[in-house]
Amino acid sequence: MRGNTRALAAAATIPLLLAAACSTAEKQPTGTNNSSGAGRAATMCPAGGQLTDLYKRPKVAQSGNITAAVEEAVHDYNNNTSTANNFANSLLSLAEPSAFMIDSNLGVCPDGDLLTSVEQTSADPLTIVYKIRPEAVWSDGTPVSCKDFYLPWLAANSKAKGSGGTLAFDPVTVTGYDQMKAPACSDNGKTVTTTFTKPFGDWKKLFTTMVPAHVIEQAAGGTEVTTITPDDTSAKATSFASAYIKKFTGFDAAADLSAGPYLLKSRTDEQSVLVRNDKWWGEKGGPDTITIVTNPDGQSEVQSLQNQEVQIIQPQPDAGLAQQLRSASGVKFNATAGLTYEHIDFQMKLPLFQGDTGKALREAVFLCVDRTDIITKLVKAVNPDTAPLGNFMFMPNEKGYADHYADFNTANIDKAKQVMEGAGWKLGSDGVYEVNGKKATFRLGHKVIDNRERIAQLVGASCGKAGIKITDDQDAEFNAKRLPAGDFDAALFAWVGTPFKSDNTPNYTTDGGGNYNGYSNKEVDALFQTANTATEDEKRNEALNKIDELMAADKHSLPLYQFADMMAQRDTITPALSYDGVFGGVFWNAYEWSTTG
Amino acid sequence: MIAYIVRRLAVSILLLLVASFLCFALVQMLGDPIAEWAAGQRQRNPNGAAQAVADAYSRAGLDKPFLTRYLNWLGNFVRGDWGTTVNPGRTPENVQAKILHASVITLRLILFATVLAIVVGMLTGVVTSVRHNSALDYGVTGFSFLVFSMPIFSVAVLLKIAGINFNNLLQAGGLKRWLVTAGYPPGGFTGGLGHLIWQFTGVYLLPTLSLLLISFASYTRFQRASMLDVVNADYVRTARAKGLTERRVVWVHAFRNALIPIVTVAALNMGSVISGAVITETVFGWQGMGSLLVTYVNRKEPYMILAFLMVTAVFVILANLLADLAYAWIDPRIRFD
Numbered sequence: 001m002r003g004n005t006r007a008l009a010a011a012a013t014i015p016l017l018l019a020a021a022c023s024t025a026e027k028q029p030t031g032t033n034n035s036s037g038a039g040r041a042a043t044m045c046p047a048g049g050q051l052t053d054l055y056k057r058p059k060v061a062q063s064g065n066i067t068a069a070v071e072e073a074v075h076d077y078n079n080n081t082s083t084a085n086n087f088a089n090s091l092l093s094l095a096e097p098s099a100f101m102i103d104s105n106l107g108v109c110p111d112g113d114l115l116t117s118v119e120q121t122s123a124d125p126l127t128i129v130y131k132i133r134p135e136a137v138w139s140d141g142t143p144v145s146c147k148d149f150y151l152p153w154l155a156a157n158s159k160a161k162g163s164g165g166t167l168a169f170d171p172v173t174v175t176g177y178d179q180m181k182a183p184a185c186s187d188n189g190k191t192v193t194t195t196f197t198k199p200f201g202d203w204k205k206l207f208t209t210m211v212p213a214h215v216i217e218q219a220a221g222g223t224e225v226t227t228i229t230p231d232d233t234s235a236k237a238t239s240f241a242s243a244y245i246k247k248f249t250g251f252d253a254a255a256d257l258s259a260g261p262y263l264l265k266s267r268t269d270e271q272s273v274l275v276r277n278d279k280w281w282g283e284k285g286g287p288d289t290i291t292i293v294t295n296p297d298g299q300s301e302v303q304s305l306q307n308q309e310v311q312i313i314q315p316q317p318d319a320g321l322a323q324q325l326r327s328a329s330g331v332k333f334n335a336t337a338g339l340t341y342e343h344i345d346f347q348m349k350l351p352l353f354q355g356d357t358g359k360a361l362r363e364a365v366f367l368c369v370d371r372t373d374i375i376t377k378l379v380k381a382v383n384p385d386t387a388p389l390g391n392f393m394f395m396p397n398e399k400g401y402a403d404h405y406a407d408f409n410t411a412n413i414d415k416a417k418q419v420m421e422g423a424g425w426k427l428g429s430d431g432v433y434e435v436n437g438k439k440a441t442f443r444l445g446h447k448v449i450d451n452r453e454r455i456a457q458l459v460g461a462s463c464g465k466a467g468i469k470i471t472d473d474q475d476a477e478f479n480a481k482r483l484p485a486g487d488f489d490a491a492l493f494a495w496v497g498t499p500f501k502s503d504n505t506p507n508y509t510t511d512g513g514g515n516y517n518g519y520s521n522k523e524v525d526a527l528f529q530t531a532n533t534a535t536e537d538e539k540r541n542e543a544l545n546k547i548d549e550l551m552a553a554d555k556h557s558l559p560l561y562q563f564a565d566m567m568a569q570r571d572t573i574t575p576a577l578s579y580d581g582v583f584g585g586v587f588w589n590a591y592e593w594s595t596t597g
Numbered sequence: 598m599i600a601y602i603v604r605r606l607a608v609s610i611l612l613l614l615v616a617s618f619l620c621f622a623l624v625q626m627l628g629d630p631i632a633e634w635a636a637g638q639r640q641r642n643p644n645g646a647a648q649a650v651a652d653a654y655s656r657a658g659l660d661k662p663f664l665t666r667y668l669n670w671l672g673n674f675v676r677g678d679w680g681t682t683v684n685p686g687r688t689p690e691n692v693q694a695k696i697l698h699a700s701v702i703t704l705r706l707i708l709f710a711t712v713l714a715i716v717v718g719m720l721t722g723v724v725t726s727v728r729h730n731s732a733l734d735y736g737v738t739g740f741s742f743l744v745f746s747m748p749i750f751s752v753a754v755l756l757k758i759a760g761i762n763f764n765n766l767l768q769a770g771g772l773k774r775w776l777v778t779a780g781y782p783p784g785g786f787t788g789g790l791g792h793l794i795w796q797f798t799g800v801y802l803l804p805t806l807s808l809l810l811i812s813f814a815s816y817t818r819f820q821r822a823s824m825l826d827v828v829n830a831d832y833v834r835t836a837r838a839k840g841l842t843e844r845r846v847v848w849v850h851a852f853r854n855a856l857i858p859i860v861t862v863a864a865l866n867m868g869s870v871i872s873g874a875v876i877t878e879t880v881f882g883w884q885g886m887g888s889l890l891v892t893y894v895n896r897k898e899p900y901m902i903l904a905f906l907m908v909t910a911v912f913v914i915l916a917n918l919l920a921d922l923a924y925a926w927i928d929p930r931i932r933f934d
Binding site for chain 2: 065067069075076082083084166249250269270271273291293294295296297299300301303304306307308309310476477479480481483484
């Protein structure tokens, strides 16, 4: 559901992807923790992919101030409530600890600066033991402890009610936490043991961008967080929840502590300032301060980069801006395939798309849509490396990616006609196929966005040659109203991919919340069950690829391409920027930026 | 005079009431600010979505009939409670605080640019009317039509390109970069008086110039035409015949009488200056009323947009009221009864 701005897309999708969405940045060497000097690459998760392969922030030289422009200001410290959750806040991952790091290549690995180890001690019941570094402290000197892990679990599971009967902790997501027993604390609060009531394959997505529990305890009059249980709906629990919401809304220097390399020093709508966290126990490098100015206009961002007012920008993808940035002197430009991808879904409840003739029509549309031509005309100006997407479950740079749609990269009009005629469709005098009184004609619905209008035009022109009439059906309220209601013949919209595959479940399982086109395949439903409970990557990936193969065979949805993530920097900044949609876009590794300017 | 002011104020209030109703109706047509969030809720939280969505509509007051919503909003607005943002995907923001903060930023820009445009426009108009059909007159006329025919955003972007090139020249000469193309300086305005002046002029020059240019053209043309009418009037010929100096004839006798059209244009122009500021602020990355409007229209935030429209309406109506009063000061023959 990508709108016309990255912010809109993030607002609509980030809650789904609390610890999920990030971009497929340029290919970088992985497992390197020793980057320093000019031209160095960003530090990625170690290549091994095992729980013992911890991510450590690199040692880099300390350097001066770096100013970056963003479209929307950071507005709330706690990004874990559904009210506050927004992409704009996600750069605070520089201050808020997460058990697992997600790099810009979708690598997921334990944060070795926060944890000494993470261990799966049992598969049944699934049991995970986190050992927090003894030296890990919040910026007020309080140790990072088990209670900071207990808080997100409580926030997700608490039944305490706020005003109007809503959940008092207002959690952005409960998935995973709702299958977990209360985290057990030991070792003076430095060891956290979590046990799941049923296996949860995506357990690495939990305990992300945590906030200091002791701040809430103080605000709630000294109530220990671990004394509150999910079933506690007393005034004590409600008041604790109220403190949790109020204390972290907006900016409060005393409450917005850091257990990361940077600390939020000030915040206004115009600019926020991050400074190095004096209490950070890891490598103390990177910029002295990171000033983040708000500038919602992409053209204006580009000119402020050219004028050296800012050193880093991440504007919305735009061909004109990309061209300007490529030719600007003293500027390094980068555009990479992002996690947001465009696709066409058929409304499977429509009789036109049902039965043998319906399946033939769907397959013929797969064959007449020229995905390569669409990419060439609409996307390559920003990212020349864009290719047709071949999998709904994995992005091309993820382990497990297999292309199940390679037969549909370019249009094959003759074959499309053969498929239609093979199922009994006859070409009418108007050049459109028909069968049993049904015409091969339908509307392609989408939100009013220039790019989608052009896609609809290209699809209509290409499939018109194959005797299939597709008309453009654009509507400003399409994503908001018609799409969720399933009110379309075919829909053109975008989803955001995720390294945590259980997030895909509602989109493709029978009657799932995001299954707008009424797709149903019992085998797919069962395989999602298998994938979501698998704790071994191999077994999970196998099930997910089987799902994708089944969906490709069913031809209910055609993936088109990944949107680009665009970023640019002054050439005085190293390393080259890469984009991570979970942890603030380009800011995900700001601790290793350095400037010579 | 006082009766006239009271009468005009009463009419203005009535006008504001009608404007408020029309604005409210138009803002409702903008679309549902909660629908997209609700769609996301239904996707990721199928079991609890219905209650959460109903709560969101209730909190926003959008579950009530149109007229009730309008009357509630109007009553609260008049009492100073301008409401909060309603988009459930974001922490509610106080509308009044946001609007007042943004107004200050915009007013600084608009007032400075408007005063400059009026002064420079009038002076140029007077000079070109006195020297009409001269090379200077043709040059100013040509330039006025050029900027008059250019969209504000292109004037702003061109000025920024010129500013960047100018800064490059400064840097090449070993000097510090001066002109700012977006927002305030990182870290804010700091340092001694000299540095503050350096920062303020660097920040304000380009946006002020772009707003000035769009207004300057009309002020110059109207002042020139008005002056040409007046300098050919009998009483001006009489003044000259009495042996008064040309300077006295122009500035004391002709100029004041040629001001009335300019006052009218300035009042009428206020609306377009504000709409110009919307674009200028966006291009220059200022967080004033302009960018506030763009941001909250995209989010379909009803109460923020309504407050913007009402503040703008008050501003424009006040400007017209002041223009009416200025007529009497400029030309005492004008009576208000």
